[in-house]
Amino acid sequence: MLVPVILSGGAGTRLWPVSREGHPKPFMALPDGESLLVKTYRRAADLLAKGGEIVTVTNRDYYFQTKDQFLAARLSGQRAHFILEPLGRNTAPAIAAAALALRERHGDQATMVVMPADHLIRNAEAFGAAVEEAAALAAEGYLVTFGIRPTAPETGFGYIEAGTALNERGAARVERFVEKPDLPTAERYLASGKFLWNSGMFCFRVGTLLDELALHAPQLLEQASACVAASPVREVGAVLQQELETGHFADLPDISVDYALMERSEKVAVVPAGFDWSDIGSWGALSDLVEPDAQNNRAAGDALFIDSRNTFVQSEGRLVAAVGVENLIVVDTADAILVAHVERAQDVRQVVKRLKDSNHDAYRLHRTVCRPWGSYTVLEEGARFKIKRIVVKSGASLSLQMHHHRSEHWVVVQGMARVVNGGEPKLVSANESTYIPAGHKHRLENPGVIDLVMIEVQSGEYLGEDDIVRFEDQYGRAN
Template sequence: MHQVLPVILCGGSGTRLWPLSRAGFPKQFLVLSGNTSLFQQAVERVNQLGAADITVGNTLVVTNEEHRFLSLEQLREIKGVNATLLLEPTGRNTAPALTLAALQATEGDQDPILVVTPADQTVQNPAAFQQALQQSIRAAANGGIVILGITPDKPETGYGYIQQSGTAGAQGEYTVAQFAEKPSLEVAQAYLAGGQHTWNSGMFVLRASTWLKALQHFRPDIATATQAAWQGKTIDAPFVRPSKEAFAQVPSESVDYAVMEKCPGSSYPIHMVSLDAGWNDLGAWDAVWQVNQDGHQDAQGNVVQGDALLADTTNTFIHASSRLVGAVGVSNLIVVETPDAVLVADRSQSQNVKKLVQQLEAKKREELSLHRKVHRPWGWYDSIDEAERFKVKRIQVKPGASLSLQKHHHRAEHWIVVKGTAQVTCGDKVTLVTENQSTYIPLGEVHRLANPGTIPLEIIEVQSGSYLGEDDIIRFEDTYGRG
């Protein structure tokens, strides 16, 4: 019996899908194809790999501290999945991330087979995915490394390639001859014509001990530093946190560069199992248009998500988040509307959205990392209006949740309950405020908002004062461990 642990690598910010994907709510948590997020789809796919000879155990999610509650909330919406969240205090790329998962997997002298997948891909044919991954599990059971290679259908220049050699083994696995960097168009055309190359999917299957041994062989610096951070871990189930100080010293490197690309011809055999399952890594808005063509494309090749009206428009993707978008007489465009930013791009240039992101970073614009609607462990807030000396927010608090006990030096707040019941702490008084009632929090007063009810609480908050930044907050008590 093959014991399998799914490993979901849930880092990254997906900047090429700005303005929908941002650091505070990145690509993997978005619903871009189907009815669930890419992260939820990844978790569900790898939890459906069980067979007569394969058992699937606890899912390991490697994500960062900032996204812990977002990950947990989306996991709770998936029935029958138990997960442990390994929280990186800072991003160190995929090699240290996988090492954390392998160290967790080998606790108690276990050595399961890890099925490792990024959290931000989509697959159109789940049955083909399941078959290929089951083959990979069986091929990796003897200690080898198996990488999933995507059967190419075009001369793609945006992916790395895997060159195979020899004939297929018992599980359809080929020996990997070498890895190739992203090629020129001419080289990509030659790869496609030759039939010996597949795209590198970033999905791997291998025993936990195999990864730890290979990493120690090829990159002992990463292995030693990550082990030191792991030894200093703290556990607050379902969260496991490596030492913040030690993890900051771990070299940043990808799985590919650290180990995989060094394996061909070494003492660590690496094989490739081909995957032809409608895979896409949704690396740019053009890819989102492509994967939504089946069943969502109109007769003119347009794909629309949200409220939009089109006239004389062809081969265009429109995503409308909060208002009506109209398009007249245009072709081959990407239009993405959010409450605080609108992207218009030529579809063929959608990879270059990163150039806008670089400008946002240089200008230190808030739109780089936060949406107007910001998710928090207790719910969310939406900043619907602001000007000099005032800001208006719509706030939702989950049933049973509460904000921190806090105070502000520069602003007062008025709260109007529009749905549910609020428990309001203001100074030494605790009161219940119900629908259509309001309360006032004076400047400098210690206060807290909580939802004691069974339905979401919604309030309108009006802030007034000389400074209204999110950093004007002193927390005294916080359920979610924020400073």
């Protein structure tokens, strides 16, 4: 039995200001409009017969967005199993938890294909052939990793040195894993023909993986086993949901599967990928997905180039004009603009570090923030006021809640709202409004079949998102 296991998380700091902590890289829409996560789900489904299971390991804060992406991929007949982490603990705990969960459901002979959610692979047929080869090696007892044939002396990737050949198609035992090299070392690796980029994708039998963890990382396996045992699977509609118990999970080490196991095991093999691959690790990599003009300018969104060369512009909703510039990356969002030299694309992460050190909201959130019930967009804010556009999905409901420091005025723009405001529910139609005083218990629901759109005006001494007390919540967020 083949089970794709998708690892979805990570802030993608080199892709700021689009990728942020609250809206990480897998949710980013590529120039064709689809997210990396949707593409990964479709690639996973291509490996399965109808009715197969796709496991996603992600942070519990991303659960509702992730489920929406699964539904957006329209995977007819595929079953979703979400394993939810309470906090980030790198790939070794995530993969161990997934393996233990699959052992309980399908036994030791199930074959896991571990796929990061932020990779782009456009040749699905070649990817399927590589997975088939890897699964055959996994059946022989190998822990298989996928290596990418290098096309340049890349210093941003780890490398795998291939050793003894295992078949005529290029699969080999792994001689060693090496860290991201400096440029002279990367040039030697490229010239030798023996090194592959480490893709971070794996294939192994559940039993083999757990046996090797017992040998090389016994404490990690013991802690992961205790965590999964304390984390029952719940069936919610057609979805399996398994929230990992916080106390046990917090005890697990923050370590990658490469360090914890792959570099120590003697059963590791590598399959050279016959498919195109990109980890979309920087704005340079993303710009390569856009067709250039005659001056090698590329635009995702509304852009105008005058006497400019070798410049990439991504714009969300407004025109960006580039005049007399060259070798630039310009990324425009509602609340932040990035301007960088193309040769400094890898250094964008330094911006995120500075923002995080100063506790600036721009490292965490966009103006538009997704919630389980829909989304809100901050339109304007100042001293003692904030204006939001709120969208509530059909049938969705905000929590029954109260604010200590702010009052709210709601104006319905589209749809119908059912409002609880300190008393019995009442319906509020388009062009009507209601006022929520500070201290009042209130709730907003959308009983209609179309999205409910509202304008909310907040006023008060403190307008932070943490001024909220939840009494009841259908998404499990009550205080």
